[in-house]
Amino acid sequence: MSINSIRDTFFEECEDLLDALIEGLAEMSGGSYEGETVHAVFRAVHSIKGGAGAFGLNQLVGFAHTFETVLDRVRSDQLEVDPELMRVLQRAGDHLSDLVEANRIASEVDEGTHASLLQALNGFLGIDPADGEDGGQEEEFVFEALALDLDLQDDIGGQTDGYEIRFSPNPALYANGHEPLLIFEALAGLGSLEVAANTTDLAPFADLDWKAPKTDWIIRLRSSEPEHLIDEVFEFVEGLCELSIEAIQTDPPEEAAADVPDLDDAAPDGGADPTPPAAASAPAEEAVKVVDLAALRTSPADAEKKQEPKAANGPRPTLRVDLERVDRLINTVGELIINQAVISQRIEEIGLPSGSGLSTELEDYKLLAREIQEGVMAIRAQPVKPLFQRMSRIVREASDATGKAARLVTEGEGTEVDKTVVERLADPLTHMIRNAIDHGLEGPEQRARAGKDAVGTIRLAAFHRSGSVLIEITDDGAGLDRDRILETAVSKGLVPAEAELAPGEIDNLLFMPGFSTAKEVSNLSGRGVGMDVVKTAISSLGGRVTITSRAGEGTTFSIVLPLTLAVMDGMVVKVAGQTMVVPISSIIETIRPGPDELHRFGVDGWLLSIRGSYVPIIDVATSLGRGVPDADVRDQVLLLIQTEGQSHCALAVNGISDQRQVVIKSLEGNYGHIPGVSAATILGDGKIALIIDPDAVVANSSAALRRVSDPRPEKEIANGAAG
Amino acid sequence: MKPKVLAIDDSRTIRELLRVSLEGAGFEVTSAEDGVDGVSRFPDVAPDVVITDINMPNMDGFGVIDAIRKGAVNSTVPILVLTTESAPELKARAREAGATGWIVKPFDDTSLISVLKRVSGA
Structure with a gap:
C-alpha cells in the first residue's frame, strides 16, 4: 500500500469523521452538551488533526488544533456552551469540512472565513487575536525553541570524555514494561559502555520478586556525545528510577574493576545497602553479561500470561468492501x-x-x-441520517443569506435508502431547502403578524411506504402564492393567458423549466438552477416529487423514491399486443369497470366514476403512439394511479398477465430515451419488455388532451380529479 | 520469528500508516480500532509491544494500559502511547498509568522504529 492510497484512506475516513462531527454538533445544539456527545465531537476533530498531521497538511492541522482546544474546554466544563459559542462551533465544523475538501482536491479555502473563525475560536480561549491568527500554535513553537536553548547550553559545556550514570530502578519501572538491558544497549550505541550491578539487595533466587528485582547499576559511558542524547535514552524512565548523570572530564581508568567498589556512594537515598556487590570485581564486559543472564532475561516482560479476552461491548463489527x-x-x-x-x-x-x-x-x-x-x-x-445532517448547514447558510431565522427538524433519519440515491439526493435536497427558506418562509415581520414563531421550521422527514421511500421537505411558511405563480407562468409564456388550472396544476408549474418566482433576486436565487432540475434529478432516480401547500400554513414537497435502483415489483400488462411493465408502487388499485362507471367525454375521451368523483381515463397505447382508433375502453382493464399533482388517473391497458419482480435495465444506456418509458426489463421468456413511466404517460396525453379539448371540460376533469 | 505489534487506534489512517511503517521494518502488525477491541485481541496476538492511541471511543488509551497492566491481562509488555499532544502532564499521566513510552504524532518512520526498538528490543 502506497502513501497515496493511505492519503485516500485519510480523506475517506474524514468523510465519516465529518459526518460524526456534524451529528454531534447537531445533538449539542439540541441541548446535549455533556458526556459522550462532546467527546465524540472532540474525537472527530482530533482524529482529523492526527491524520492531517501525518500528511503535513498544516493549515488543516492548525485549524483543527484550535477547534479541538475549544472543544476540550467544553468537555472539561471550563467553557460553557451558549448560543454564540454553539454558532461558532457549527461554523467551525462547516469550515473544517471545507478545509478537508480543499486539501483533498488541492485547492484553497476562503482566507477571510478561515481567519475570522480562528479569531472567533481563539476568542473563546481567551487568546488575544492580536497575538496573530495562530495563537495556540505559536505557543508550542516558543516552547520548543526554549528546549533547544537548554540543549545548546549543555553542548557548550559538554566537552566531556564520558559520563557516569547511577541508575536505580523503582518497581514501577518494571511494571511499566521497561527493560534495563535495552536502556544499556541504547547507551552502548552512544559509545563504549561499562556496567556494574549492585545486587546486594537482590533476594535469593527462590524468594525473588520478579516484579521488583532490587538491583541498581553504575554505568560508565565513554562517549563524546552531548548529554541530551543520554537524557533521551532515559526519557521514558524519568520518574521511575533514581538517576544521576554526571559528565566526567578525565579518561576513565582502564580497569573498570578498579572503579566499581565506590558503588556505595551511588546508593540513592533509602536505596540499596551500601555494601560492595559480589559482581563488583568482574570486568565490565562480563558484568553486562552477568546482568543480562541473571536479572534481565527473567524480567517481567517475559511473564505474560494468556488470558481469556474480556467481553467486548464495542460497536457492531463492520466490513468495508469495495x-x-x-x-x-x-x-x-x-x-x-x-x-x-x-x-x-x-x-x-x-x-x-x-x-x-x-x-x-x-x-x-x-x-x-x-x-x-x-x-x-x-x-x-444506507441511512439518510448523514444526508439529513448535512442539510443543517444549508439551513444555517440560507438563514444567514436571507436574514430569516430557521431551524431544521429531522425525522426518520434511520430510514435506509440505496447508496446512490442518498448520494444523488444531496443536490436536489439542498436546492429544495434553500427554496423553502428563501421562498417558503415569510420575513420576520410577516411571521409576527401571522402570530407565528419568529424562527421558521424546516422539517425533513423520511419514511418507508409500501416499497418506496418517501422524503418530505416541509416549511411552516405562508404556503404557495398560486395567483403569483400563475401570473408568472403566464407572463413567461409557459401557459396560455386564458388557461384555468386546478390548484395542483398551478403548483406543478414550479417544476417547469425556466420558471422562477423570486421577484427580487436574493443571494440564493440566480444560481441558474430551477425546480425543474430538481425534478429531473429525482426522475432519474426513478422517483417523483409532488407538492402540497396550504395558505398560511406552509408547503410540503414530497419525494417518492424506489428502495432500490436495480429491481422493482412490476405489474406485467398487455398494451397494443405488447408486454409492458407498470411499477406496482404507482398503482393504487386495478379496476375492471362496469358499464355504468364509464362516461363518454368529448369526442374520444372517457371518464371513470369512482367513489363519487370523476377520473380521466388515459389509454396507454394511444399515449405511446400505438393506439388503435376504435379501441373500446369497455374491454380494457384500468389501473388507478396517483399523478404528480396528487390527482388520480386511470391508465387503460388491454389486460394484466402477471405481477412479478423485474430487473431494471437502463434504456438510455442501450438505446435512447422514449417518452413515457422509464426503462426496460427482460422477462421470463427472454423477451424485452418496456417499463412504463405512468407520470410521463399522463403528461403525454394531457398535453394531447389540451390540444384537442376546449378549456371548459378540461377544468371539469381537473376538478373531478382533485376530488 | 517477527516481533509482533498490536496497534490500537480509532483512526483508519493512523492504523494504515502504522501498518505500512512497521511491516516495512519487519514487524508483524495486528490492528485494533478501539480500546475494547485492542484488549480483547491481546491474548491471541500475544504482542511483543503495544502501541495505543489515547483518545478513542469505548475505551481510551488509559483504559487500555490499565487493562493490560492490571485486570485480566496483567502483563508488563511494553506499551507505547501515540499522542498528538506533547503536553508533559499527558505524558506524566500515561506513565503513571503504566505506559512504557510515547510517540508524538505526526511520527516519522525512523523515530517510530527507533522508539519501538528502544522499548521492546525487537
Missing part, C-alpha cells in the same frame, strides 16, 4: 432473478402434472432468489 464488488454481485443476482423467471416459464410450458412436486420447489427457489436479492440490496442501503 463498492464495485457489491455492484458486481447485485448484477449477478439480477441475472439470477431473470434466469429464475426463465426457468419457471419453461417448466410451465412443459406442462408437468401438478402432483410432480416441482412447482413447490420452484416456488422455494423463487423465494430464495428473492431473499438473496433483498440481502444483497441491503448491503447498498
Whole structure:
C-alpha cells in the first residue's frame, strides 16, 4: 500500500469523521452538551488533526488544533456552551469540512472565513487575536525553541570524555514494561559502555520478586556525545528510577574493576545497602553479561500470561468492501432473478402434472432468489441520517443569506435508502431547502403578524411506504402564492393567458423549466438552477416529487423514491399486443369497470366514476403512439394511479398477465430515451419488455388532451380529479 | 520469528500508516480500532509491544494500559502511547498509568522504529 492510497484512506475516513462531527454538533445544539456527545465531537476533530498531521497538511492541522482546544474546554466544563459559542462551533465544523475538501482536491479555502473563525475560536480561549491568527500554535513553537536553548547550553559545556550514570530502578519501572538491558544497549550505541550491578539487595533466587528485582547499576559511558542524547535514552524512565548523570572530564581508568567498589556512594537515598556487590570485581564486559543472564532475561516482560479476552461491548463489527464488488454481485443476482423467471416459464410450458412436486420447489427457489436479492440490496442501503445532517448547514447558510431565522427538524433519519440515491439526493435536497427558506418562509415581520414563531421550521422527514421511500421537505411558511405563480407562468409564456388550472396544476408549474418566482433576486436565487432540475434529478432516480401547500400554513414537497435502483415489483400488462411493465408502487388499485362507471367525454375521451368523483381515463397505447382508433375502453382493464399533482388517473391497458419482480435495465444506456418509458426489463421468456413511466404517460396525453379539448371540460376533469 | 505489534487506534489512517511503517521494518502488525477491541485481541496476538492511541471511543488509551497492566491481562509488555499532544502532564499521566513510552504524532518512520526498538528490543 502506497502513501497515496493511505492519503485516500485519510480523506475517506474524514468523510465519516465529518459526518460524526456534524451529528454531534447537531445533538449539542439540541441541548446535549455533556458526556459522550462532546467527546465524540472532540474525537472527530482530533482524529482529523492526527491524520492531517501525518500528511503535513498544516493549515488543516492548525485549524483543527484550535477547534479541538475549544472543544476540550467544553468537555472539561471550563467553557460553557451558549448560543454564540454553539454558532461558532457549527461554523467551525462547516469550515473544517471545507478545509478537508480543499486539501483533498488541492485547492484553497476562503482566507477571510478561515481567519475570522480562528479569531472567533481563539476568542473563546481567551487568546488575544492580536497575538496573530495562530495563537495556540505559536505557543508550542516558543516552547520548543526554549528546549533547544537548554540543549545548546549543555553542548557548550559538554566537552566531556564520558559520563557516569547511577541508575536505580523503582518497581514501577518494571511494571511499566521497561527493560534495563535495552536502556544499556541504547547507551552502548552512544559509545563504549561499562556496567556494574549492585545486587546486594537482590533476594535469593527462590524468594525473588520478579516484579521488583532490587538491583541498581553504575554505568560508565565513554562517549563524546552531548548529554541530551543520554537524557533521551532515559526519557521514558524519568520518574521511575533514581538517576544521576554526571559528565566526567578525565579518561576513565582502564580497569573498570578498579572503579566499581565506590558503588556505595551511588546508593540513592533509602536505596540499596551500601555494601560492595559480589559482581563488583568482574570486568565490565562480563558484568553486562552477568546482568543480562541473571536479572534481565527473567524480567517481567517475559511473564505474560494468556488470558481469556474480556467481553467486548464495542460497536457492531463492520466490513468495508469495495463498492464495485457489491455492484458486481447485485448484477449477478439480477441475472439470477431473470434466469429464475426463465426457468419457471419453461417448466410451465412443459406442462408437468401438478402432483410432480416441482412447482413447490420452484416456488422455494423463487423465494430464495428473492431473499438473496433483498440481502444483497441491503448491503447498498444506507441511512439518510448523514444526508439529513448535512442539510443543517444549508439551513444555517440560507438563514444567514436571507436574514430569516430557521431551524431544521429531522425525522426518520434511520430510514435506509440505496447508496446512490442518498448520494444523488444531496443536490436536489439542498436546492429544495434553500427554496423553502428563501421562498417558503415569510420575513420576520410577516411571521409576527401571522402570530407565528419568529424562527421558521424546516422539517425533513423520511419514511418507508409500501416499497418506496418517501422524503418530505416541509416549511411552516405562508404556503404557495398560486395567483403569483400563475401570473408568472403566464407572463413567461409557459401557459396560455386564458388557461384555468386546478390548484395542483398551478403548483406543478414550479417544476417547469425556466420558471422562477423570486421577484427580487436574493443571494440564493440566480444560481441558474430551477425546480425543474430538481425534478429531473429525482426522475432519474426513478422517483417523483409532488407538492402540497396550504395558505398560511406552509408547503410540503414530497419525494417518492424506489428502495432500490436495480429491481422493482412490476405489474406485467398487455398494451397494443405488447408486454409492458407498470411499477406496482404507482398503482393504487386495478379496476375492471362496469358499464355504468364509464362516461363518454368529448369526442374520444372517457371518464371513470369512482367513489363519487370523476377520473380521466388515459389509454396507454394511444399515449405511446400505438393506439388503435376504435379501441373500446369497455374491454380494457384500468389501473388507478396517483399523478404528480396528487390527482388520480386511470391508465387503460388491454389486460394484466402477471405481477412479478423485474430487473431494471437502463434504456438510455442501450438505446435512447422514449417518452413515457422509464426503462426496460427482460422477462421470463427472454423477451424485452418496456417499463412504463405512468407520470410521463399522463403528461403525454394531457398535453394531447389540451390540444384537442376546449378549456371548459378540461377544468371539469381537473376538478373531478382533485376530488 | 517477527516481533509482533498490536496497534490500537480509532483512526483508519493512523492504523494504515502504522501498518505500512512497521511491516516495512519487519514487524508483524495486528490492528485494533478501539480500546475494547485492542484488549480483547491481546491474548491471541500475544504482542511483543503495544502501541495505543489515547483518545478513542469505548475505551481510551488509559483504559487500555490499565487493562493490560492490571485486570485480566496483567502483563508488563511494553506499551507505547501515540499522542498528538506533547503536553508533559499527558505524558506524566500515561506513565503513571503504566505506559512504557510515547510517540508524538505526526511520527516519522525512523523515530517510530527507533522508539519501538528502544522499548521492546525487537
